[in-house]
Amino acid sequence: RTRYTGLIDKYRDRLPVHDDTRIISLGEGNTPLIRLNNIPRVLGKDIDIYVKYEGLNPTGSFKDRGMTMAVTKAVEEGSKAIICASTGNTSASAAAYAARAGITAFVLIPDGKIALGKLAQAMMHGATVIQIKGNFDEGMQLVKEVGAEAPVTIVNSINPYRLQGQKTAAFEIVEELGSVPDFHCIPVGNAGNITAHWMGYSEYHENGIVNTLPRMVGYQASGSAPFMRGKMVDDPDTVATAIRIGHPQSWDKAWKVHEESKGWFDECSDDEILAAQKLLAEKEGVFCEPASATSLAGAMRDIQSGKIPEGSKIVCTLTGHGLKDPDIAIQQSTAVQAVDATLDEVKKAILANME
Ligand code: F0G
Numbered sequence: 001r002t003r004y005t006g007l008i009d010k011y012r013d014r015l016p017v018h019d020d021t022r023i024i025s026l027g028e029g030n031t032p033l034i035r036l037n038n039i040p041r042v043l044g045k046d047i048d049i050y051v052k053y054e055g056l057n058p059t060g061s062f063k064d065r066g067m068t069m070a071v072t073k074a075v076e077e078g079s080k081a082i083i084c085a086s087t088g089n090t091s092a093s094a095a096a097y098a099a100r101a102g103i104t105a106f107v108l109i110p111d112g113k114i115a116l117g118k119l120a121q122a123m124m125h126g127a128t129v130i131q132i133k134g135n136f137d138e139g140m141q142l143v144k145e146v147g148a149e150a151p152v153t154i155v156n157s158i159n160p161y162r163l164q165g166q167k168t169a170a171f172e173i174v175e176e177l178g179s180v181p182d183f184h185c186i187p188v189g190n191a192g193n194i195t196a197h198w199m200g201y202s203e204y205h206e207n208g209i210v211n212t213l214p215r216m217v218g219y220q221a222s223g224s225a226p227f228m229r230g231k232m233v234d235d236p237d238t239v240a241t242a243i244r245i246g247h248p249q250s251w252d253k254a255w256k257v258h259e260e261s262k263g264w265f266d267e268c269s270d271d272e273i274l275a276a277q278k279l280l281a282e283k284e285g286v287f288c289e290p291a292s293a294t295s296l297a298g299a300m301r302d303i304q305s306g307k308i309p310e311g312s313k314i315v316c317t318l319t320g321h322g323l324k325d326p327d328i329a330i331q332q333s334t335a336v337q338a339v340d341a342t343l344d345e346v347k348k349a350i351l352a353n354m355e
Pocket of ligand 1: 194
């Protein structure tokens with residue numbers, strides 16, 4: 001029996017580390033690939049849908065895959081501080097890995113519109129949290145300017161080690177399925193993750209480990225959909241705050257993925273996103289944050305329309321855990337029933353809810 005010690009140890013020969021590199025890990029990666037049982041039946045389609053539950057990473061999102069690499073390399077290169085702009089998950093992850101490494105983390109977050117769980121994480125791990133009076137895109141611009149002047153390492157996905165770490169999600173999927181899926185559906189914000197997955201699949205393809213490639217399908221929230229508009233969006237908005245991004249950093253890379261994989265981009269409304277989040281939680285027992293549900297919302301629409309044909313094998317990435325954003329979850333649920341603490345009242349409440 002070998003102990004799982006994180007994705008750098010597991011994929012060491014495919015990552016830019018040396019034998020004596022001190023690895024900063026929290027046991028990230030190795031997340032479950034869950035086959036959906038009930039939703040295909042709801043859709044009435046003969047379809048194989050898997051969700052890659054990245055919310056089960058140590059800080060509750062896929063960012064940990066990239067952060068273990070970025071922080072490992074920052075420490076190796078002698079950096080004493082890291083910095084990022086974030087809609088929440090990157091800051092939570094950066095804060096945790098900096099704590100683990102014993103270095104400082106600075107995080108710039110937008111004014112409001114950050115899910116509370118993520119803020120709690122950055123604060124608990126001791127990061128310096130700087131809330132700017134602006135959105136993510138403005139924060140990202142500032143981080144680039146600070147990074148050029150101060151001795152801090154930027155750990156946003158423009159840091160190339162981030163994508164190296166994140167490509168391992170594709171490796172895990174191939175190992176579980178024994179092949180690539182036909183379609184890989186994924187939420188798109190900065191477009192780092194779609195790029196990283198394509199890197200992973202392409203690497204296995206070039207090395208002859210797989211002989212086909214998936215079509216990469218990127219879904220955005222309608223209010224923050226620069227890839228659909230064909231240009232940057234200056235005032236992005238969506239309930240899926242994690243992907244409230246109008247100026248994606250990996251713009252060119254993602255268009256290349258689109259072209260090379262013969263995939264497509266599409267957009268989902270906030271209502272569709274929340275409906276998919278709820279459906280997944282209620283029908284499959286899987287709780288993801290709103291941004292993550294964008295992949296399933298889009299996939300369901302494309303399955304219904306036949307764009308994704310029956311008989312296909314699909315993987316949807318669920319990028320972050322549902323507990324990240326309790327407010328949105330509670331808002332869209334029915335109220336808790338308050339009753340007197342008597343057997344009679346409790347019985348009544350139960351009977352009233354039995355079909
Ligand atoms: N899903 C979640 C839950 C995210 O937090 C993000 C990005 C994405 C999807 C989009 O991934 O940017 O690689 O296309 N969150 C960043 C952050 C921006 O600051 O946490 P992408």
